Amino acid sequence: MVEKISVGLLGLGTVGSGVVQIIDQHQDKLMHQVGCEVKVRKILVSDIHKKRDVYLNGTRLTNDPSEVLNDPEIDVVIEVMGGVETTREYILQALRNKKHVVTANKDLMALYGSELLQTAVENQCDLFYEASVAGGIPILRSLVEGLASDRITKMMGIVNGTTNYILTKMSQEGRNYEEVLQEAKDLGYAEADPTSDVEGLDAARKIAILGTLGFSMHIDLDDVSVEGISHVSKEDLEYGDQLGYTMKLIGLANRTDDKVEISVQPTLVTHSHPLAAVHNEFNAVYVYGAAVGETMFYGPGAGKLPTATAVVSDLVEVVKNMRLGVNGNSAVIPQFEKNLKSPEEVLAKYFLRIHAKDQPGTFASLTSLFSEQDVSLEKILQLPLEEGKIAEIIIVTHNATKKNFENILIKLNDLDVVVEVKSSYRVEGDGNR
Amino acid sequence: MVEKISVGLLGLGTVGSGVVQIIDQHQDKLMHQVGCEVKVRKILVSDIHKKRDVYLNGTRLTNDPSEVLNDPEIDVVIEVMGGVETTREYILQALRNKKHVVTANKDLMALYGSELLQTAVENQCDLFYEASVAGGIPILRSLVEGLASDRITKMMGIVNGTTNYILTKMSQEGRNYEEVLQEAKDLGYAEADPTSDVEGLDAARKIAILGTLGFSMHIDLDDVSVEGISHVSKEDLEYGDQLGYTMKLIGLANRTDDKVEISVQPTLVTHSHPLAAVHNEFNAVYVYGAAVGETMFYGPGAGKLPTATAVVSDLVEVVKNMRLGVNGNSAVIPQFEKNLKSPEEVLAKYFLRIHAKDQPGTFASLTSLFSEQDVSLEKILQLPLEEGKIAEIIIVTHNATKKNFENILIKLNDLDVVVEVKSSYRVEGDGNR
Known part of the structure; x- marks a missing residue:
């Protein structure tokens, strides 16, 4: 039986400091859970002389990665340094040296997860990454364990705090995207270059992992398939609200028979859906299982202590497994062949907003285009924009294939009566699972 | 290494049939997760000749409990028969015969959990009970594992579907308690004798477990401390809504320093709180951890397949532990001394609705009583009820001790200006954690 666990940390930024702090402050509780001492032995940093805010309690700092990766005393490597290529090398080396790995790195896992997990299993090592998706929410463990005996058919996640903050403010205060984005930058909720968040790339990495x-x-x-929120207007949110929907950037994964669709897009979610009540920078992952039905996991998506807590939870699992001698469980390796849905197979409801000529026959032209594409309408809202000249028309369809709806979008531009196609969004939350 | 797992089932009602169905239909997935065959060998039923809806695949029915409890071939006993005293005997016997136990029985766990867990650990057996609280939500495992490195300071649960259904309908449709209760009975959402649900006893068992x-x-x-919803009026909901709150029956557990408060009561929850968006028969448990902050777990609280899914998840854990040889982990036994808060130590905001004489001096009398008890006011709403005669007065306090607020309730009756104290509720969701 293992008597003492030594941890090597790669990185001592915000999350790294949180990990050190939690391990230090919860030593008693950790001891009680895993039955032995857990100590941070070495930390890889770029500058060993920099002043640190965290109490290091004798832990040695080093700027030589091999000091951590090749130290035979170190049992578990925790990676909180970020980055992809170098980090991948370090983690591979740690695993080959039979060190278990805990990482909070979604970019790395989305790109190289498959290779890293394979290497971990080959070396009978654990590789855990709970903190990489929705930091404060134990969603990965819940997927693996809690829902173990179910068949998951749909996941929808609000997995990016920055965009949820922006959409919440736009919606609650009737403000424009640019204005709220600027405020979010000023408040530190959005990065100076927010591309990865607002264009949906961050969310895409997380839904790929989920x-x-x-x-x-x-x-x-x-x-x-990825679409961000930078083109979302406050008018879209207002009309969406009138028709009973809240705008959210949703990472979506669904499965019908054995075909899957994975996407990220701004989505109009029915007001009564639990995701619609997830405000500000909070994250949530909604999971539909064939047996269990609807569940949702809600919490902070980022932040020093939430993320560090998830990292330490993974560490606790690693240590338990070590004490049981059962690391490197191959069940974490994907078992099924991937089979993506084609646009003809993706079914969804859509919201469409257009400006059209306010004249007799407009609606007839529109509806004949929709029925040509075999798409029927669930909700229609028409308002005069310029009296007798231009009308604002909003349509929510019944279920349609993505292909047919894209055909409609293309052909709308050829219609004489259409002045401009303003926007279109996927609709979720009433019925489709 | 274990090669094949045999399960004995106690009970074949709704949940039992679901368990049999899931084990049968997910044999491949189970095999993949635990690495060996899992088979239901025997089922204890009261009538072995009754026609069953479920495909039994050769499993033997018996009405003799010892056939299950003493069968040396049976590794795991799943208890889904309900009841308390006899069931306790059966489970103790199973554990003493070194059989692991999975139960969905909240009554049993709330009353005898301590004894049963102790017996399990003494016999190096697992005793899991995920399905006993909020069936479709893996909350117990999340508390034990996901939040392992955190210090939980507050839990608030909507853990009774019947009362949440009733309160949702009352609130959304402006209807009376009695009317909605009758409808819930007609629809099968409430039992013919709904006492255990509507008086908060069911929720009390679950919050005791949490x-x-x-x-x-x-x-x-x-x-x-338990209070039900049978006295909640639609007026309370309407005035609550006006002041920004949604009524929910909340099971509450909080901890300040090392003192705890455990209670169940109808509670006015701030609209923006995630619990306020949990509608109809759904359950949710909100957990506040010192490090992770706010998290919430949402899902179905009952139902055949959600509950059966939770049971089978526990079974999977048992089997994994068996294959690892690590059953009977003593970490499940409570470690800390219980120390309950006195009414002087319980801090909360309160909502109070009274009918008072609509005359000069009324408010002065009220406010002097509040300040005498050291309670300050956050919100006040006054409306004429009978012009010039009686006023409806609603007050929301700032944080007050339970003791002081109870003093106010008593002394209000002595005030000349007070016609009737209509209702009072705890308020949660803005600020207190």
Whole structure:
């Protein structure tokens, strides 16, 4: 039986400091849970002389990665340094040296998860990454364990705090995207270059990880169709609200028979859906299982202590497994062949907003285009924009294939009566699971 | 290494049939997760000749409990028969015969959990009971594992579907308690005798289980102060709504320093709080951890397949532990001394609705009573009820001790200006954690 666990940390930024702090402050509780002492032995940093805010309690700082990766005393490597290529090398080396790895790195896991997990299993090591998706929410463990005996058919996640903050403010205060984005930058909720968040790339990495785990099939980042929120207008939110929907950036993974769809897009979610009540920078992942039905996991998506807590939870699992001698469980490796839905197979409701000529026959032209594409309408809202000249027309369809709806979008531009196609969004939350 | 797992089932009602169905239909997935065959060998039923809806696949029915409890071939006993005293005997016998136990029985766990867990650990057996609280939500496992490195300071649960359904309908449709209760009975959402649900007893058992696990101290059912919803009026909901609150029956467990409060009561929850968006028969448990901050777990609280899914998840854990040879982990036994808060130590905001004489001096009398008890006011709403005669007065306090607020309730009756104290409720969701 293992008597003492030594941890090597890669990185001592915000999350790293949180990890050190939690391990230090919860030593008693940790001891009680895993039955032995857990100590941070070495930390890889770029500057060993920099003044640190965290109490290091004798832990040695080093700027030589091999001091951590090749130290035979170190049992577990915790990676909180970020980055992808170098980090991948370090983690591979740690695993080959039979060190278990805990990482909070979604970019790395979305790109190289498959290779890293394979290497971990080959070396009978654990590789855990709970903190990489929705930091404060134990969603990965819940997918693997809690829902173990169910078949997951749908996941929808609000997995990016910055965009949820922006959409919440736009919606609650009737403000424009640019204005709220600027405020979010000023407040530190958005990065100076917010592209990865607002264009949906961050969310795409997380839904790729969720899809891989929930469906047990290897989802590549390239499999995710991605649309961000930078084109979302306050008018879209207002009309959406009138028709009963709240705008959210949703990472979506669904499975019908054995075909899957993985995407990220601004989505109008029915007011009564639990995701619609997830405000500000909070994250939530909604999971539909064939047996269990609807569940949702809500919490902070980022932040020093939430993320560090998830990292330490993973560490606790590693240590338990070490004491049991059962690391490197191969069940974490995807088991099923990936089979993506074509646009003809993706079914959804859509919201469409257009400006059209306010004249007799407009609606007839529109409806004949829709029925030509075999798409029927669920809700229609028409308002005069310029009296007798231009009308604002909003349509919510019944379920349609993505292909047919895209055909409609293309052909709308050829219609004489259409002045401008303003926007279109996917609609979720009433019925489709 | 274990090669094949045999399960004995106690009971074949709704949940039992679901368990049999899931084990049968997910044999491949189970095999993949635990690495060996899992088979239901025998089922204890009261009538072995009754026609069953479920495909039994060769499983033997028996009406002799010892056929299950003493069968040396049976590794795991799943208890889904309900009841308390006899069931306790059966489970004790199973554990003493070194059989692991999975139960969905909240009554049993709330009353005898301590004894049963102790017996399990003494016999190196697992005793899991995920399905006993909020069936479709893996909350117990999340408390034990996901939040392992955190210190939980508050839990608030909507853990009774019947009362949440009733309150949702009352609130959304402006209807009376009695009317909605009758409808719930007609629809099968409420039992013919709904006492255990509507008087908060069912919720009390669940919050006792959550408190025990989340705080690692043994909470007895008698430690829970309980108030049901049968006296809640539609006026209370309407005025609550006007002031920004939604009425929910909340099971509450909080901890300040090392003192805890465990209670169940109808509670006005701030609209923006995630619990306020939990509608109809859904359950949710909100957990506040010192490090992770706010998290919430949402899902179905009952139902055949959600409950059966939770049971099978526990079974999967048992089997994994068997294959690892690590059953009977003593970490599930409460570690800390219980220390309940006195009414002087319980701090909360309160909502109070009274009918008072509509005359000069009324408010002065009221406010002097409040300030005498050291309670300050956050919100006040006054409306004429009978012009010039009676006023409807609604007050929301700032934080006050339970003791002081109870003093106010008593002394209000002595005030000349007070016609009737209509209702009072705890308020949660803005600020207190």
